[in-house]
Amino acid sequence: MQYREVETTGEYLARLDNGADWREEIEGLAAEADADAAWFAAMGAVQDAEVWFYDQETFEYEPVEFDEHLEVAGCVGNVSWLNGDRFAHTHATLSRPDGEALAGHLNAATVFAGEVYMRTFDTTLEREHDETTDLDLWL
Template identity: 70%
Template sequence: MNYREVSGDREFVARLGHGEDWRSEIESLADEADVDAAWFLAMGAVQDATVWFYDQTELEYTEVEFDEPLEVAACVGNVAWLDGERFAHTHAVLSRRSGQTLAGHLDSATVFAGELYMRSFESDLTRDHDEPTDLDLWL
């Protein structure tokens, strides 16, 4: 296990913009507030979504698109540097009208309504390639 102690220094609440991209809104807040590392929680609703599932055998993402309104029952993630840009690593549990849930890495989604809580860390975090998983993980 690789770990280090971090301390939170600032907290934000935000309403995501209707019609905007869910993950881009989180990254925009990080850019505007000069947040180099953070943990966030969110909830709301989206008009569509693209969710990724990571195949641990093939070491690649499989993309699934949903062109329908969905509730964001839970959204959790973090902000860190990836390839010189702030990246919001975002996972979500989405719910259909029937109550059926879908979950995974939320790549993109069009915001209908969204509320976000973000707590930034005093030190920055950077993602780097992890050979065994072929993923970009925290250093």
């Protein structure tokens, strides 16, 4: 296990813009806050979504696309640096009108409405390739 103590540098509330990309809006908030590391929680609704599932045997993401309106019942993640850009590592539970839940790594989604709480930290989190998992993980 790797860990470090961090100090909070700011806390932000944001409303995401209708029609924007969910993850890009969160990355934009981090940029506006000049955050090199952050944790966030969000909720709302999307018009469509692309969710990824990481296959631990093939070491590949398997995308699943949903071209339908979905509630964002819960969304959590963190912001770090990946290949020189801020990256919002975003996981979400989405729900259909009948209550069926869909969940995974939220790669993209079109915002209908969204609200985000972000806490920023006094450190930099940078992702680098991990040979064991074939994922880009924090240092």
